[in-house]
Amino acid sequence: MIVPDRYVKAGNSIAGGMGEVHACTDRHLDRKVVFKVLKNGEENRRLLDEQKALLQLRSKHVVQLYDVVEVVDGDIKKPALVLEYIEGGALARGQYQVGYEFLEIIWQISCGLSEIHKAGIIHRDIKPSNIVLDKSGVAKILDFGLSRNSGVDAHTISAIGTPNFMAPELWSREAVSFDKSVDVYAFAITSLVLLKGIIFPGELLEFPPRSLGAHGLSVVLRGIPEEIIRLLERCLARSPADRPSMIDVEVLLRKHLLYNKHRALLVVDDKLHELHSGAAVANIIINPAVSISIKYDGLKFFVSALSGLIYINNIAAVVGAELPACCVITIKVGNSRKFVTFDVSNPEVLS
Template sequence: MVMADTESCSSRAVDFAPSQRRKQREKIEVYNEVLCRLRDLNIEESTFPAFEDELWAHFSRLPTRYALDVNVERAEDVLMHKRLLSKAHDPSGRPAIQVRLVQLRSAMDGSQVESVHMKFTGKADAQCSDYPNKKRVHPPPAFGTSSDLEFVHNAKRVVKDMEVMFSARPIHYRLMHEITISTNDKPKLLAQLTSLLSELGLNIREAHAFSTTDGYSLDVFVVDGWALEDTEQLKIVLVKEISKVEKLSSVRSHAINHVRELEKTGNKLNSSHVNMPGSGNDVWEIDTSLLKYESKLASCSYGDLYKGTFYGQDVAIKVLRIEHLNENLRREFTQEVNIMRKIQHKNVVQFFGACTTPPNLCIVTEFMSGGSIYDLLHKQKSGFKLPLLLKLAIDVSEGMSYLHQNGIMHRDLKAANLLMDENGVVKIADFGVARVQAQPGVMTAETGTYRWMAPEVIEHKPYDHKADVFSFGVVLWEMLTGKLPYENLTPLQAAVGVVQKGLRPVIPQYTRPKFVELLERCWQQDPSLRPEFSEITNLLEDLASR
């Protein structure tokens, strides 16, 4: 039994067998160094009798890579990781999140300082720009960025050379946010977290992901894209959004486990399911006995919409009336499920599952407590102020851009099919007549609602995804005016006017010229002259920034 080569603060004896790998030796050296530094800092916790064992258990449950990557000069950060992992053990403590400002170091000459594209306002820009030769006022990242790691390792090996380099080249510091998250480990967790950070407008500069031996995660991100003075707000937003992801994962897990349990007990899913192309009636199939109905939200000739719960999660349940089930309605139902089960975006209503076994045909989605844009407009009996209009329009445009990028046309875009959640985020709903576009220009069936319909669709001509852009232009007008398009005409009269007379909604005189230009481009008779949603999003964001 021998101790590590360096002086140890630990009473722990370690057996270094000849075959033991170098990385394992380094892990123990890091453990010892962290322990020494914590005691040098007079951290009270480090003096407790059981602390050595607890710290070693922390390093042992994490991969060796954690010890090799962590910045030992910031031993306090190891304690922070230990506490977050401990907090994540308690379901009420998940997700455990720490957000702080960190100061990144880079040594380069002034002409080579790399600019960073940050979406900050004046004050934040001033804070985040590179600035040379200032004393650190914030800690470095727990694991360092690539440039920080290079300096730390080189400093350990050739201190004198580094001193020469630093004296010759100014040190520049840059402020960013470091986000540390601990929760239950699960498949695709890292992908979900990175996607969420991106959706919040954060740019990930560094990422370090670790899984413990007992099923927990420790993920650390260094990001820019959030105002430096709003660190606490960033934490609040992250806790809320990650909790949503966790809740959705739990709901899905319950559904998956329920289906697997049915299969184990021999209760196969009923063979009379509505045929779902390519789906195999997979884990999205819901047992209707698990749904709890609370209140009816709406009714139409072919079905009803309810608010309910599914495993404690508020949901919307769209139920088809079996007495009205014909081949067209069955086809629409099948198509809606087949599309919704494949898509996931922050501006598209989230699909939870469906029951495809007659007579209980239903689709279950997230419940949107804010109601529809149509309801909101007609409740206030006026259009939205431009800042709010642009915010909502950007949500819709981003959702439509995602759908089109995935080859999906909505074909019934209107204010009534745009729903809001409790945070005012708009999500696209109702995919009953949506279609996957196999190739451009092949669709000819008349579908959608006349007042929002593109002229080529009304005329039964071949059309493509640009038909949605025309409808979006009408939606923009709806949000601007708060009125029903062509309110003095019947739907059929409006359709005839759009096709034969080039009729378009009248744009109010007070409208900003750039917004008028966007509306008119969306309404072009020639679909090829209409912009893509990616361009529309950029135009709306530009208008919003003015």
Template sequence: MNLPERYAIDGNAMDGGMATVFKCHDSVLERSVALKVMPRRFETRRLKDELEALYKIRSKHVVQVFDICLDSTSVGIVQEFVDGKDLFSSDLAPQSTDEFLFVLWQITSGIADIHRAGLIHRDIKPNNMKIDQEGILKIFDFGLAREDGPAAATIGFVGTVGFSAPEQYVAGTQFTQAIDTFAFGATALFFGTQALCAELSTTPPTAFPSNPFLNLPFSIPGDVADILFSCMNHNPADRPEMSEVCLTIEKYLLFNRHRALVVLNGKPSYLDKDNASVSLKFGEIAGVKIEYDGLFFKVAFVAGDVFVNNAPVSVGYTLPGACVLTLGGPERRANQRAYVTFDLSNPEIVA
């Protein structure tokens, strides 16, 4: 196509699914960009869908659109260039639990951002995501994206066998964001096993007899295996939200890295992996013991009346990120009640 002078093609054409992709140099901003070229005879609706989808999303894990180029025969979408390999590459096969969970966390972060924008990607699969030279995963190729809602339906199958949800094979079905959740589960399983299993290779896919995430080359926490398996539930309504999947994976990536500050009568105590419990007592009126198990801060012992944000607490209660514990019931005078502030510092996953 006829490009503006600022863009110079720098390399051979690459397959872009429903288009041709070129690496270009942007002489104005002095950076590499990806130019995705589609013929003007290409279905206008899909082109419009891709542009609208990408314009709406601002995510570290989703490619960004910079510009649009038009001529009499072609349409070019100028977007972020990701210099890296896609997840079909065996070079990226995870060697440990942490490697596996870190990549999945990035994928779920990107899909959750897509869903927060009210969109459905519709073609989540390993070769529609790449890991760049800094280890950042990016999701791309929104050629099948649709708005979430009543318009999100198709008259025939559009997707990728092996990663498409069962409902995508039913003509006229109104799709929801749950199809991305199913595709994520299939992608996670492929990434962990480096193979496409028989259940996902059929059209439509068949149900698994047992949880395949329990048979990976490395072990993953039971909670993570369960939620990944639930992503591929054949009932879309029973699949979790991607934000929930993201938070579950994040919890285990941050194992033993949390720290809480506990203050009673001006005296601070710290809870972390090196100081995993603290006992607090207010005379003979009430007392409580809090323990950190690497994931949560939980109440391990209660004596008398103890409340968190005015709700009574019992053994096993998980403390929220920031709260006030009250030692002594509301029927007592002010000088017969003590207040404990609990403040959790939330570490971040750096990607």
């Protein structure tokens, strides 16, 4: 293969399902890159779909497209994608045990998919081999050869994808339209596949897959927070409309990864009070008849006790209500009002 003068081949080619991947060096920027070229006889549309998707994406968890060039393969000129070179390996089946590291890696995948969907793209082939972990431990989603624009060309007349990772609606013998929820389903299957030593639910191994029974993942995912188990079960719902968005998935995983790491500040009469795992309850007592208690359970801040007329952002407070990350608590005392500001810090999950 002959590449443009700016680049020089830096390794052997690797044949994939739809094309060949070549390691090259960008001599202008002195960095390694990857050339992706279709095999002879493959439709160029597959490559162009990937190009179209990647041009719209800028995410830490999605492989970056640098350029589109023309190469000469034999006597044939072909377009090629110049992609980010990722020094690392693809995720593998059974790579993780139940625990923080597993939740952190699927959170990273959910971040990438959230960005992909935000750009209006359906990946359509999410699976471990299409997710690479770089040397810094950052997961990156690649291979957009089956991707489609959401709502524009999201339809198929035959089952295309990887069996076991394909949502039930993709198995129809007739023309079907699909949406981002096919990626949500594949994300949940990928999450299960990454775990070591689990007994895979038999319903999900059939073609097409059947619906899970009630609490179908409780035994399989023992040791994972119940709220996350229920969410993954929803991701595997037979009806696309019953699956959550990837943003919902990312938010919930992030919340659990930050367990006991949140801090909140309350300002009462110009005095600053801090609420965190080491000081999990704050009591604001105006008089014996008017008070509010706020508690931190490691995941959220909520009203644990209440008396009198108290409002949170102008909405009447009730016991059990979760406080927004930034709000004003208004306490009515006779004909007057007292204001308490409440702010939650924004810790980040590092990847």
